[in-house]
Amino acid sequence: MIRRIGALVAAVGLSAGLVAGCGIPDHTDVQVDQAGPVAGSDQQAASAQPPSGRLTAGTPKDFVRNFLRAAAGEFDPGGKTSQRLQDYVAGDATRNFTLKDAVTVVRVGDIKVAEDNVHVHVDVEQVGTLNSAGVLLAPTSTAKGYDLQIRAESGAGGGWRVVKGPSEVLLDVEALQLYYTERTVYFWNTDRTALLPDLRWLPSEVPLSRVPTELLAMIEGGPSPWLEGVAEGLPKDSKLLINAPLVNGQLTMNWSPTAIDNDANGDYLVRQVAWTVSELGAESLQLKINGQLEDTYPVRDLINRTPYPIGLQAHAYAVLDHKVRALSAPVGTAAPVPLADAVNKDVQWAAFNRNSSGMDAAVVTPASDLRVGSGTGDIPVEALATVPGVKPTAAPVWLPRSRTGLVPTANGRLYRFGPDRKAALVSVKGLKDITAVAAAIDGQRIALIADGRLYVVPVSVMQDGEVVFGDPRQLDPQLADLRAVAWSGETAVSVSGKDADRMAIVDVSVDGVRRTPRIYDGEGPITMIAAYPEIKVLDRSTTMLYQAENSAWLAAGTSTQVERSMVDGAPPSASPGPGGESQPTAPFFVY
Structure with a gap:
């Protein structure tokens, strides 16, 4: 899952003015809007297939397996992922399965359903904790299994619901690979001599038009905790001020002035972004600071002049x-x-x-x-x-x-x-x-x-x-x-x-x-x-x-x-042995 980064821009006119390059104050309440389509860009999601709903399971075991995939998606309180997850639970369990800022990712083993079709034990291997920035943190739990209670539902639809379960939201690691896309976000090392790759997981349901903005928001949020001490983020209080549309091969991004502090002309920032968005088909980057155009850069040039210790040939x-x-x-x-x-x-x-x-x-x-x-x-x-x-x-x-x-x-x-x-x-x-x-x-x-x-x-x-x-x-x-x-x-x-x-x-x-x-x-x-x-x-x-x-x-x-x-x-072997x-x-x- 991943959070939605901000609220809707207050007015269409203000949004248009920002994109056009009108000046805005150094400190603004404008935040990234990721809810709607971007004009002139493709609104299709990378994968339109969501996790299975509650009623698709034919057996209690299939229901539990589907339940352990239900939390895959965007972190959006009250949104599709929350609604899907809540539909799986009933009674006291609804308090434990409220979508929060993180889920516990596990590798699911045996799912054992008791003869009463009520008590269920799930064997797991802890993989980590997926946070709202798409980072899979090292596991904090040592649990090797979880106990659940389910009940058959009567009336229209039928199926089952979870009525008792663990205190955290669980996500099967297979769902992470099915419903998310691996993305690599790059950060400079502390002396700015190398870009370090930072692995992130972005829900595949995120529309393609929003992917560049999500990746830039990850840059804004800084490197994963695991890379602390070797990678550095942008200066404190750096902000991406508005959506970053990718239209006809050009990515336009608008940052607060802080983002290029100690960075002449934003050179380090644009190279970092070029490496991060290159797989999206970006051919050029347009950098704006507080709505004012700084420059436009060819992506391939930015990539080629970032030193990397590997040759063209193996x-x-x-x-x-x-x-x-x-x-x-x-x-x-x-x-x-x-x-x-x-x-x-x-x-x-x-x-x-x-x-x-x-x-x-x-x-x-x-x-x-x-x-x-x-x-x-x-x-x-x-x-x-x-x-x-x-x-x-x-x-x-x-x-x-x-x-x-x-x-x-x-x-x-x-x-x-x-x-x-x-x-x-x-x-x-x-x-x-x-x-x-x-x-x-x-x-x-x-x-x-x-x-x-x-x-x-x-x-x-x-x-x-x-x-x-x-x-x-x-x-x-x-x-x-x-x-x-x-x-x-x-x-x-x-x-x-x-x-x-x-x-x-x-x-x-x-x-x-x-x-x-x-x-x-x-x-x-x-x-x-x-x-x-x-x-x-x-x-x-x-x-x-x-x-x-x-x-x-x-x-x-x-x-x-x-x-x-x-x-x-x-040369020929000087003294071949018994094996040649x-x-x-x-x-x-x-x-």
């Missing part, structure tokens, strides 16, 4: 015969190896990081030594030095936009390191036994496997290289024996583990709602994942490689082995 590498080699197939294009021949040896895992002056390298040897170095410009890294006291147990990662890396070590410890060979033990709030780590391409979020569980964590890197972690959020991929993790998208991670007797990789959204199988045919435990992540704004899809059974594989629905012939310029020539392992990407 450049994949692997380790072959203990050397880093570029892959010419099955994905991407071959690129120069960023290690000089003299130091390209004794490699088990490797990671590289582009910096403002060249490239940083981190190499782990078969003896579990971590070696680091730097190169200048396009010159390969020519020297590596051992980082004392660090014995990695998994591949290292660099945090983009910094010169700081992270690596798991023996006894489940996590170390930070830099190209200067300095390393320090770091602690992530409450997490122990860390066995894998992955960094998002914005460098402000990481994913971890700790204590056998999957977490995502906000992170900041200080000028001295110190790493500050936010609150971890646990995600449930519904896999056992988790081994490896990577960021496969801006708002999704991929994790490997066991599904029954199959080795699988599953994509999980950062709020835990969406879980999408990527492969189920891994050849043995999947111990490493490398991904070129999906970025929809840049029209780039995910490419994924992984390691299993000491071989590299492409994950694309099914698994395809990366063979020696796919290595750019690979050695094959590539430990795949990774350099962006």
Whole structure:
């Protein structure tokens, strides 16, 4: 659900005057109206199908299942969602099922209806709390089930109603995926060097003409609490003054002056908005402040001049015969190896990081030594030095936009390191036994496997290289024996583990709602994942490689082995073993 942001504009004439660019006071009572259509735009909703009504169920179990989906929709006291929800309840239950600012999202398991067809128990897994801004917050309840009482209704229509239930409004997570649309809203990091994606859920019943205004209202409201400390909102008291119509490819938005405080000509604001609304088909942005036109901007230009640490092509590498080699197939294009021949040896895992002056390298040897170095410009890294006291147990990662890396070590410890060979033990709030780590391409979020569980964590890197972690959020991929993790998208991670007797990789959204199988045919435990992540704004899809059974594989629905012939310029194996020539392992990407 999502709130309606404000009241109807007082007069049509005032509204027209604002859109036309007439000046208004710095402080105004005009608020966003999202109730009516916008002239010249499409009023169709993204999905016209609402959740099922009370009378559509044929059995008590179907009724309960439908009831757990009834709260899907806009938060609008007295509106359609409230009316639908209230129709499901009777008696004392009406007090508990009043639509408020949030609903409890659960993954529904068994629904057990007693023989009396009155008492019902619902098994659940807590997913989170969906608030009125479309943010799914981490769960606060630990309940594993709920008890309800229902009654059969006599007279016209019949059906059932809930007469006793839990104190909060419940929403089946499947309804979230059926009746909402995932939206990505972007916020600047605290030093304004990167845009951070913030996953939101917008009811699909919201008319398309209102979607731009809803997204701008989310920008006005600020980033999700989970990103606190790494993302920043607009200046305090910033206001979107009126609807933001998208007509013939041009989005017109009217903000209060506060919105561009400390932002020359609104440059940061328009770039943030361009990334947020690009998927809506916006081709240009018109920025008004207090009704006065500031400028008009091409959306694609705004997107292209926002630096993002990922190249146009996926450049994949692997380790072959203990050397880093570029892959010419099955994905991407071959690129120069960023290690000089003299130091390209004794490699088990490797990671590289582009910096403002060249490239940083981190190499782990078969003896579990971590070696680091730097190169200048396009010159390969020519020297590596051992980082004392660090014995990695998994591949290292660099945090983009910094010169700081992270690596798991023996006894489940996590170390930070830099190209200067300095390393320090770091602690992530409450997490122990860390066995894998992955960094998002914005460098402000990481994913971890700790204590056998999957977490995502906000992170900041200080000028001295110190790493500050936010609150971890646990995600449930519904896999056992988790081994490896990577960021496969801006708002999704991929994790490997066991599904029954199959080795699988599953994509999980950062709020835990969406879980999408990527492969189920891994050849043995999947111990490493490398991904070129999906970025929809840049029209780039995910490419994924992984390691299993000491071989590299492409994950694309099914698994395809990366063979020696796919290595750019690979020489014949010097001493083929009983199984034939050695094959590539430990795949990774350099962006």
